[in-house]
Each structure stands twice: as structure tokens, then as C-alpha cells.
Amino acid sequence: MLVLGIETSCDETAAALVADGKVVLSNVIATQLDLLQKYGGVVPEIAARRHTELIGYVIKEALDSAGKTLADIEAVAVTAKQGLVGCLLVGVAAAKSLSYSLRIPLVGVHHIEGHIFANLLSNPQIPMPHVCLTVSGGHTMLVYVQAYCRYELLGSTLDDAAGEAFDKIAKFLDLGFPGGPVIDKLAVRGNRKAFNFPRPLLKTKTLDFSFSGLKTAIINAFKHRIGNGETLPLEDIAASFQEAIVDVLVAKTLHAALQRKVSTISITGGVSANRRLREVFSETCRQEGIEVFFPELSLCTDNAAMIAAAGYARLKQGEADDLNLNVIPNVPLEVQVGG
Amino acid sequence: MKVLGIDTSGYTNAVGVADGNRVLADFTFEARHDSLEKIVANIDFVLKEAGFGLEDIEGFGVGLGPGSWTGIRVGVTVGKILAYSTNKPVSGVPTLEVLAYQARSMSALICPIINTGAGDTVYAAFYRTKDGTVSRTGEYYVGDIQGLAKMVKEPVVFVGAEVQAYSQLISQALGFPDGIRAIKDVPKGATVALLAATRLECEENDDVLSLAPLYLKESTAKAFVNKYSRSAQVKD
Secondary structure (H helix, E strand, O other), X not given: OEEEEEEOOOOEEEXXXXXXXXXXXXXXXXXXXXXXXXXXXXXXXXXXXXXXXXXXXXXXXXXXXXXXXXXXXXXXXXXEEOOOHHHHHHHHHHHHHHHHHHOOOEEEEXXXXXXXXXXXXXXXXXXXXXXXXXXXXXXXXXXXXEEOOEEEEEEEEOOOOHHHHHHHHHHHOOOOOOHHHHHHHHHOOOOXXXXXXXXXOOOOOOOOEOOHHHHHHHHHHHHHHHHOOOOOOHXXXXXXXXXXXXXXXXXXXXXXXXXXXXXXXXEEOHHHHOHHHHHHHHHHHHHHOOEEEXXXXXXXXXXXXXXXXXXXXXHHOOOOEOOOOOOEOOOOOOOOOOO | OEEEEEEOXXXXXXXXXXXXXXXXXXXXXXXXXXXXXXXXXXXXXXXXXXXXXXXXOOEEEEEOOOXXXXXXXXXXXXXXXXXXXXXXXXXXXXXXXXXXXXXXXXXXXXXXXXXOOOOOEEEEOOEEEEOOEEEEOOOOEEEEHHHHHHOOOOOEEEEEOOHHHHHHHHHHHOXXXXXXXXXXXXXXXXXXXXXXXXXXXXXXXXXXXXXXXXXXXXXXXXXXXXXXXXXXXXXX
């Protein structure tokens, strides 16, 4: 079954064709990087305007680059849950229109479920059940994946998402946007032990995260030096900051795996592209006898291939939505509304 | 040429079908916050009631706004994707022109008014009628009612969903209240279809994939970012 996936929940306008939930035939992502850099972050109204301009082109490109036509699409899956409401609705309006005019099934997907499927697309051998850490600029969550489409939320961030902390620290240090790649790059040349930044909630049993205190600690430690025009040891700050985040993410995820007695961990989302994160997870999991999986880099950040894969799994379970499908900007992963 | 017209720019949404200058179906429905939920299902409803399928439609008309930014994105996206996926032409029609056209029998200058949702600020324009058509006489207006009233130098018919709420303000601001009339009206899908059909029959198609709403206002983000951000200075 050939599924067209559409994703517009935040700042990427994306469409992809995936065959049988497994084979990615095309994965088109129009980033709004120019706008993000101009405005220093996502501005919902501006992002929604850009989605409206791009959505048709992105869908056409997903077909053209796969050598397929509209008549080949057998179902359409779209991110309908979790995201910016004005952005989500552009994708859902497009998906409904295609479902109606091509007379093909429509299925709305939760954005986080999409991220879980990004790793299953890259690594179909990931066993069930497993613990999934999904971590990006918009969310940081630990999910117990009991089976396909059956989830339990174990913990999530109480304030900033991990990727958001990268963005905010990069903005504070005037390194540009997004913060993840630039800090990853700087950190390679820095000393990870130069500064002992706080590791929030590390010593507690909770599986929730908190990163805003870490961000504030760094800002308080250096704002006067910035004000005095001093040159900061950016590499060392980047490396030490990144180490603090990675330590927390790795410790909590392993704790969750232990608690749930699973021997498999899946890491997804934009931050899963971070090299130090991959290194520490791989090393720690090797020592603990746990298997860890990462998606290929093209599936880490928001994309529509993961939405097509998740939609396919839902369709296989006999689920579909009708033309009244609406967007739900904020809904827990476990709650499947109208599905 | 059978054309499907839609408009989702306001609190009332509209779907209609016209063939040449004949109205075949027309349906308006309230959609304060649920345009997305209702529009495609209501297109299906209207086509079925009229005895058609989507395959009978030869072109699409879309109300471009101005109006609710979220609302017009729904209509424009649905219109362009339906046109793209059925390989049929599309024409965008400014919603102010739709309102003016619906008042074309009035022998006066016509001024459609659409609420911006931000205080007393409105979108407006002036249209003259000639041979059953309307044509805009100047630039689009975005501003308060008092400013709009200052532009009026002759008897005018104001038209729009909330125009009666403004009529007293307008009369106060004008020296000749007797020349003012206010007609409460909402954009109709059939009017969008008629105006789009006229354009499409002259091959005045819009590019399907690049069809965009008529916002008439920038996002407020630009000013906000310039005020608060240290590193991002927005340049035009």
C-alpha cells in the first residue's frame, strides 16, 4: 500500500511516499530555516503562511521524485495531533482534500507517534516492547512502546524541551539558530569537564525532565562576562552544557528501561542526531547489555515519511478518519481521539 | 463551465456551484472555529444535493480573504489541493469583491467592510458597478472606521457581516448621513463561483500551487521580534 504522508506541525513543510510502511520512496522537507534565522525561532503565524505557500509544491515533489502520480496514492496520513494549531491545519486541509478527490482513506497521526515510527522505519528489527526517548526542540518524552500503536507515557519535560535548551543557549551565546548542530560542532573541540553545570532531576527517581534551570544557570554564569565584552570559551561551554544534557537523557532513559525490564532502547527526534548523545548512549548501553537504536539522520528531524509509516500501521489496524478530521494541538500520546 | 466556489474567510463559510451565470447550488453555514472540520464534508454535501460529483466540476473558485487568517488558509489550501488533484483550473477571488458583487444592483459607490478581529480596525475597498460587474476604484484599506469615513465624498452603500455595527460610527463621522446605507451580507459560495467562472472562461487562471491568501496585513511578529530579540534584527 502506497501512503502519502504530510507533516506541517511546526516549521517543516513535508510530504513523503512510503510503501507498505517500510520503503521510503521519497521524503521531501521544505525547511523554514531562513525564517527561523531571521526571527530567531518559530513564529506560528509566519510558519503557517509559509506552509500554505509550500504545501502543494511539496506534495508534487514527493510524487515526482518517487516517479509516481496522484493515481498511485492509496491512502493519505497526516499529522493531526500535537503541534501549532495554525500549522497543523494546513496539512490536514490538504490531506482531506486529497482523500476526498482521490477517494482514498485518510488517517490522522499523533506527531510523537510519527517520531517513534521514524526509528522503526530505519530499524524495522526493533523488538516490542521497548522504551523510546523522543527528544527534539518541541518535546522530550520517555514512552513505553508496548506494541505498534500502544503507548504509555513514562515521563516528559516539566519545562523546556532538550532541543529548546540547545536553541536558547545558542541564542544567548549569539551562535544562531537552530542551536543543536552548532553546539554539537563547537563541543568537539571543547573540554566537557571545564564547567560543572547542573544536571536537573538526575538524582531523583522521576522519569520527568527539566532543563530550564540548566539554561538559567549558564545564563547567570556568563551574562556579566558578555556584558563586559569578554571573549567566552565557547567550545568549553558548549561541551560542558551538552554533557549535562546528555548525562540526564542517558540516565533517565536507562532508568526507564530498567524499571520496565526491557533490553531495548529507541532514540528519536531532532536531538537524536547529536553525536555526543549517540556516543554516550552507545557506550553506556553496551556496558549495560542493552540494545540501542537511532534513526538515520534524514529521519531524525520532523519529516513526513515517519507520518506515512505511522499512518500505515493505524490503517492496518482498521483505523481511519472521515472528512470531519480536525486538529488537536495538545493531546497526550495515549489518548487516541476518534481513531 | 461548472465551477465550485468556496469561502472560509469569516464566521460564515460558504460553498456554491455555478454554471456560466447560473447558480446551481448555494450553501452558507456558521463556522466560527471549525472551518477545517466542516468545509470538505460540506463541499461533498452541496455537490450531492445538487446531484453532482466532484468529477463534474470543471474549475474552482476560492475566496482569498481578507478575513480570518486561519480561516482563509483552510479555504485556499482546500481549493488549491482540490484543483491540483483533479487537474482543473483555479481562480482566487478577493472576498471584498464578492461582497461588492452581491450589492451590485445598488446605484452608488459600494464599500464592502470586513472586520479584522482587532478592535475597530477593518479591511475595506470601494467598488463601482458597470454593466453588472464591479471594479475596485483604489487601494485596499486597512484601518479604523473613522479613517475610512474620511475617504467618503459621495453616497455610499456599505456591505458586510457586521456593517450595521459600524453604521452609526460611519454616520457620525460623515457630514451627509442621509446618503449612507448599510447592507448586512456575507460572502456566498455561488458568488465566488460566478466570479471565478467569469475569470476562468477568459482563461484568467491562477497558478494552482502558488495560490495564496490575501492577508492585507503583516504578522505582528516582525515588530515584536525587533523590539525584544538581541540577535535577530529583522530587515525587510
